[in-house]
Amino acid sequence: MIVILEGVLDSETLGAVRKKLADADWESGANTAGAFARGQKNNWQLPDGAPLALELGERIVDRLWTDPLFISAALPRKLYPPRFNRYGVGQTYGAHVDAALMRAPGSDRMVRTDLSITVFLSDPEDYDGGELEIESSLGAQAVKLAAGDAVLYPASTLHRVAPVTRGERLASFFWIESLVADVAEREMLFDLDQTIQSLSGQLDADSPELAGLSGLYHNLLRRWAKT
Incomplete structure (x- = not known):
């Protein structure tokens, strides 16, 4: 099941987030990829546990806890702290399935990744390519949303980020452990x-x-x- 969440971030919050990300120190996204995914992942990412990632991630999480559609679809029990990534021209993330268990940065708390969520931070007119392609029973579905909107989908699905051919794609992404695992x-x-x-x-x-x-x-x- 793929669920679109509209208006997760309002225009004021979105502008503040993008302004801070413009001056961020990025590192290779391959640093947080598993052994298989490392060769598939070509992007930039904020370091896990970086103060800026925690600050901006808290804004997103606070908003989601008040979103009735998110609560209904996810039935959240735990949330992995949001990560942030950036794709420039030629960058992509090949087909992969997210790891089943992840340790929250700076703690011994494990999160079972029942659901994945991507919050789009760039206006779709500002870049070409970069679609999030999710495999489902209906075939591959390409998702490219307005800035501030998000897509929620099972973390067990095969998915990829198509190559960016123009501009820059900014997004936040993280995982949810649900009260109902099945x-x-x-x-x-x-x-x-x-x-x-x-x-x-x-x-x-x-x-x-x-x-x-x-x-x-x-x-x-x-x-x-x-x-």
Whole structure:
């Protein structure tokens, strides 16, 4: 399941983030790649745990915790601190699957990577190429969003960043450990929750149908969630 989150960052926050990234000290993205992915990864990245990455990442995380669609789709338990990357002309990241477990920088806390998220920071008109291509049951889907929007997708999927052929692509990316690890269970809960939200605008708040669906949602979440 691929979910688009619109307006994760407003224009004011987005401008402040891009201004600070313009003066950032970048390092090779291959420094954080695994043995297989290292040969596939050609980009620039803020060092893990760098003060600037932590500062900017906190802004994104604070916003996501207030986003109802993100909460509904991800059912987040833990978040890996956001990373930031930059792709110039000719740079790309070949097809890969994200590591299943990651240790948060500067701690012994492990995060199981159930979901990946990419927050686009560059306007799509400012660069050519650079699409995030995600394999799904429907085939490869190319995602290139407006600055400030984000895409959420299973970290278990094969994905790549197409080569940038003009301009520069800035993004933030990180991972979420969900309360519900099973993809199918999490997707069913999302579909049920979205149906409830839609019906809540059509039915009375005390309708038995709405109460029944809400009860079903919470009983399934109670069965499947691991806290």
